[in-house]
Amino acid sequence: MTAFLVVLVIILFGVAALQMSKIFKMSRGKQTDTSEIADDKDNNINGYLMLGLVLFTYLLLIVCFWKWGDVLLPKAASEHGTGIDNLMLVSMILIFIVGFFTLWLLSYFAFKYRGKTGQRATFFADNDKLEFIWTIIPVIVLAGLIIYGLFTWTDIMNIDTEDDPMVVELYAYQFDWRARYGGNDNTLGEANVRLIEGVNQLGVDASDPNAQDDIVVNELHLPVGRKVIFKMRSQDVLHSAYMPHFRAQMNCVPGMITQFAFTPTITTAEMRQDEEVVAKVQKINELRREKSAALAAKGEEALEPYEFDYLLLCNKICGTNHYNMQMKIVVETQEEYDAWIAQQATIAEALKQ
Incomplete structure (x- = not known):
């Protein structure tokens, strides 16, 4: 890799030196050699290249969508996920419409008004109408x-506690996750x-009465x-x-608690039966x-x-093993969740072992 970079630097240096020599040559004053001046043939070639x-860009876009x-x-x-997807869809539609026509106009005008012998470009010092249009519309x-x-962000981040939400802590550290449930008191x-010491990997204060029934797990289960409400902490560096x-x-920021809330709407079993997911799984297994x-x-x-x-993933480059930092999430019925959580040991039980 180092050798490749060295060769690349040498090539770029050579290209830069060649261009500098052309600039010095053209700065010497009037030259009888006109080989460096674009003629009609050069302009036509560049116009058709634009x-x-x-056309190549449009074709590449079609191939990418198809493939x-x-x-x-x-x-x-999740409940709020539909709003996120709609916002993403509207944004992408606007980007594609603007990008499609802007790229076409840029290339078309470069072709139509390419240089021709004896033709001079029309120059406008200012045009209030055009400036108004291309300023006000954007x-x-x-x-x-x-x-x-x-509005979408406000709706998502406005956490309503009247619905008796379940409180779960997500604890990040290099390079894994742990989840902590509030237990019977949901606190x-x-x-x-x-x-942090021994089995107390999250540094829970065992003397706090609210901590006695907390449950620490390495697989996150959520009732549909x-x-x-997720309370998020980091032990070492910035995670996401x-x-x-x-x-x-x-x-997940060291030294502070961040939070996010959502309501899961589709169980893991139901999502596995979704036609789109089934097709993806088949392709991956092939x-x-x-x-x-x-x-x-x-x-x-x-x-x-x-x-x-x-899956719960880390979306910050937090170290050498960042790519492997993930935790399985299981969304299930309330009955299945209750049966699973009843089998997990509390902090008090874990510290006695």
């Missing part, structure tokens, strides 16, 4: 989009990183249809709790079978079949 560029259009996330699995569009986004006990299928993300065949030929262990699961 048209070719816009990789199925790698997008499936439908949102202001109106962007203001509408920003206001729409602010998290006090915690401090200075209290119930709002969950990212749950893509729920359209949720919030930074790729895994091909890879496993290649690994088997080398005498290596084959890949296990993939099964869809919700």
Whole structure:
């Protein structure tokens, strides 16, 4: 890699030196050699190249949508996710419309008004009407989009506690996650990183009465249809709790508690039956079978079949093993959740062992 970079730097230096020599040559005054001056043939070539560029860009866009259009996330699995997806859709439609016509006009005008012998360009010192149009229209569009986004953000971040939400702490550290439930009282006990010792990986204050029934797990279970408030902490560096299928993300900042809330609407079992998810899983497993065949030929262990699961990921580059920082999320019925949580040991029980 280093050798490649060295060669690349040498090439770029050579190109820069060549261009500098041309500049010095042209700055010597009137020259009889006109080979460096563009003629009609050069202008025609560049004009047609601009048209070719816009057509190539459109073709590339179509190919990307056709080939990789199925790698997008499936439908949102949270109540607020629909609002996020709608905001994203409106933003992308505006971007594509503006980008499509802007790129075409840029390339078309570069072709139509390419240089020709004896033709002079018309120059406008100012044009109030044009300046008004290309200033006011973007202001109106962007203001509408920003206001729409602010209302969406406010609705998401306005946490209503009247619905008796469940409180869960997400604890990030290099390079893993832990979740802490508030127990029967649905109240998290006090915690401090200075209290981390032995099995007390989260630094929970065992002397706090609210901490006695807290439950620490390495797999997050959520009951469908119930709002969950996530309290987020980080032990070491800046992490980011990212749950893509729920359209949720919030930074985990050392020394402070951040929070985010959402209501899951689709269980893991239901999402696994979704047609779009089923197709994605089949495609992934086809790729895994091909890879496993290649690994088997080398005498290596084959890949296990993939099964869809919700995941909690870290969306900040937090260190060398950042890519592997994830935790499984299971969304299930209230009855299934109650049965699972009843089997988990509380902080008081864990500290006695």
